[in-house]
Amino acid sequence: MQNLAGMARRNLWLADAMLLAVAIIWGSSYAVAKQALWFYPVLGFLAIRFGLTFALLLPQLRGAGRRAIRPGLPLGLVMLGIFLCETWGVMLTSASNAAFLISLCVVFTPFVEWAMVRQRPSKLLFAACALSLAGVWLLTGGAQMALNLGDGLMLAAALLRAVLVCLTRRLTADQQMPALALTAVQSGVVASGCLLLGLLLPEGLPALPQSPAFWAATLYLVGFATLFALYAQNLALGRTSATRVSLLMGSEPLFGALIAGVWLGERLGVQGWIGGLMILLATLGTLCFGRTQRPAGIERGANHSGCRPVLTETP
Template sequence: MQNWRDAAQRNLWLADAMLLMVAIIWGSSYAVAKQALWFYPVLGFLAIRFGLTFVLLVPQLRGDGRRAIRPGLPLGLVMLCIFLCETWGVMLTTASNAAFLISLCVVFTPFVEWAMLRQRPSNLLFAACLMSLAGVWLLTGGMAISLNLGDGLMIVAAVLRAILVCLTRRLTADREVPPLALTAVQSGVVAAGCLVLGLSLPGGLPALPQSPAFWAAALYLVGFATLFALYVQNLALGRTSATRVSLLMGSEPLFGALIAGLWLEERLTLTQWSGGLLIVVATLGTLRFGRAMAPTVGESRAQTAHPGASVN
């Protein structure tokens, strides 16, 4: 019996460590994406990133994976809108702001469920929403508020992520849709949509970038922030509780801000740090006490293929 308990404890700690690693990877993805955008425009970057993801996951569409095609097409269109907002948002704001603001999707989700599924959030969720709004106010300047276009796009992306999670639940309810197959379809839609949009612009897309830094960033987002992260999340959910997963993944915005500071030399003021921490606390409160438990940032990213990162 004691050996069994020891083994269970080791599995729990291993799952926690792996989830924390994913939180760090997703946190880093904002800075990685911002760096990639130095070398190639948004539409081309997304077409490459999700095209590679689709190619790697296309074998998942065999057999039962075909069930993902019908729900995956409309969900992929929503995801296309999300990543366009997120990627342009990351380009136009700081990576640290992007990391904090996208986490608002966890707070928005219960309210989208209320609108779509008629499930009223608890009073604690209303309090969490007010706390998040206060956090956004502080993060974007406090008394001298200066919500720029990039910040606004990240907030729109957070709302769209909440919509995508609820729509995913609706379209996949009572259907055994393999998650990797669903990610494959969504990735294909995003890649195709960005390619069509990019080629339709005057001058089209530029030649493929030659910089090793760009390709390293793209492969990192595909390999680690998408495929590895999805595998770890699915593995961890079989070894630990959803609440524990939520709490660990809720640390992603903090890692995003820290890595942006170390890598891109972005600096947050004390007021901005206070705002970011309020958003994180509100997010964790939503995950812990929400009546209709909102998905974690990680869960929403997985269901949106998160590929990594939102733009990440």
């Protein structure tokens, strides 16, 4: 009995450690993506990143994985919009702002669900929304508010992520399919869409970058921010509670701001930190006490965005 209890504690600590590592990785992804964009344009970068992800996950589309193709195509189009907004947003604003603003998808999701399925959010979620909006106001300048295009694109990406959550629930209800298979289809749609858009530009896409820094950043995002993160979520949700997972993963924006400061030399003033922490508190409040619902059809722990989880849903 003592051995079983000790093993359970070790499994819990291992799960927590893996999730904390994922939160740090996702926090670093904003700075890493910003660095990759120094060497190659947004459309080309996304085509390479998600093309590699699709190639690695292609074996998942055998057998039961084929069920993911039909819902994965429209969901992939939404995901394409998310990453176009998010990646251009990262390029045009600071990595720390991007990390905090994208976390608003957790607060937006219940309201999108309200609009789509008429499930009214709790009063606490309205309070969390007000707190997050006040945080955005402080983060982007307060009385001298200067919401730039990059910040606006990050807010659009957060809203689209919320749409993706609700649409995923609708399209995958009562269906059993491997989470990685759905991610494979979505990744293929994003890669194909970015490649097509890039080729339609008058100047086309430039030759593949030769910089080792670009390829290191891209492989890091594919290997760690997507594949390892999916594995860690699936493993951890089998060993700990969804609330505990959500609390650990909710620290991602904080790590994003810290890493952006160390790596890129970005600095948030006192007002910016207060605004960012208000957004983080609103997110954690939504995760812990908001009314959420797990989708029925996808394996527990699935990351429907292909990069980061929508925390109201899975982690």
